């Protein structure tokens with residue numbers, strides 16, 4: 327149990343831009359140094375590091391250790407499965423601190439999609455050439471059973487979920503568009519009030535949303551996340567040290583990972599496609615946190631697409647199974663909703679830092695320093711679509 | 721430019737069968753279950769005595785999407801195309817395109833049957849078309 331034993335004492339980020347002239351290495355350094363400065367911790371004190379697995383995360387531990395002049399790491403770990411690493415790096419870091427393996431842990435994510443390849447494109451990813459005429463898809467995670475059919479990118483997979491959702495829960499296309507558009511429009515409104523957001527100056531109305539081109543039916547352009555460069559970092563330490571460092575540490579109540587057969591992110595062979603993670607995983611999260619969905623002031627839910635925001639509301643227990651779409655249409659996720667969601671604008675409108683910018687936003691909300699501050703926010707959920715999550719409290 | 725599946729020891733029998741216009745799934749001789757995609761052992765009883773069982777080629781659309789924006793140059797001239805998860809009558813699900821009808825005519829639950837599409841001289845892949853009559 328990590329509840330109350332570990333706190334986030336520093337957050338840092340770079341600017342989020344379409345294409346940064348800086349390397350991923352420099353972006354990571356900038357974010358980590360900002361987080362350490364925010365924490366009031368000297369880089370030499372860092373003895374633990376958690377990151378997303380390569381090739382997602384291009385910046386290695388050795389690059390940062392030598393780049394920052396860290397004396398010695400005695401704990402470092404990597405978390406797989408893309409955005410699911412969001413809760414996992416917190417779980418790893420907190421576990422290291424609670425078990426005495428580390429005292430100050432840095433977690434980071436640096437994105438350089440302008441150089442390293444856009445996540446929404448398949449071209450840039452490995453696929454051998456066969457005399458220049460054919461593309462041979464190497465077998466890896468069943469890719470050789472999907473790529474030959476043109477099923478190659480996350481947006482297409484999320485669309486398969488959305489179609490199934492419409493069918494099972496008897497939504498018309500218009501119902502789905504109203505629900506997902508509610509997410510896209512509200513997140514954009516949050517971003518319009520967030521100076522760090524890529525989309526801060528770009529308004530989005532219903533006409534534009536509905537009129538946008540379809541990328542992979544039933545998902546439209548504005549249902550899909552941004553592609554950009556930037557980095558985020560957080561600093562974790564034990565509660566005692568945290569209180570000595572600052573008056574407003576943000577405590578980890580729970581941090582979880584989960585993996586069941588075919589329930590890896592974008593796993594499509596699972597028995598019930600719409601069950602993104604086991605109900606037991608959500609139960610474990612809330613039990614570990616000692617709070618329930620009703621106690622949450624604000625949620626930052628991983629949104630590679632607007633559909634994931636909707637489905638996560640169900641998975642984490644804010645809306646009943648199959649009712650997330652109605653919940654969105656009736657309650658919304660705005661400042662006056664029962665649960666404000668993705669208050670920074672999320673991946674759809676602030677920027678895509680693989681979930682880490684949701685984590686930094688949750689910390690700002692609990693410190694009371696967010697752009698779209700939820701009054702008196704006391705508990706925050708940061709959740710990935712396949713069930714890796716963090717519950718934080720001030 | 722065709723996109724063809726890379727083959728491993730584990731997956732080669734599946735594609736070899738497809739090359740002969742046969743749809744197969746992995747089958748456990750221990751507990752008689754089938755599944756897809758292939759695994760090193762039976763996930764139920766962990767037996768290593770596995771073989772390949774012919775599937776009838778009939779199924780229904782479990783879900784689908786109409787890809788209108790290509791994310792790879794190799795499929796740029798194919799949009800819009802339908803990617804579906806097809807649930808075989810025998811149970812396992814496989815990914816395929818739905819051919820033989822307009823994207824707008826595809827629906828979840830629609831009966832489909834397998835056809836084989838030659839993507840190169842040597843490689844054929846299972847695809848699906850609407851089943852004739854009232855449900856195949």
Ligand SMILES: [Zn+2]
Pocket residue numbers: 748749750751752753762763764765766767
């Ligand atoms: Zn068996």
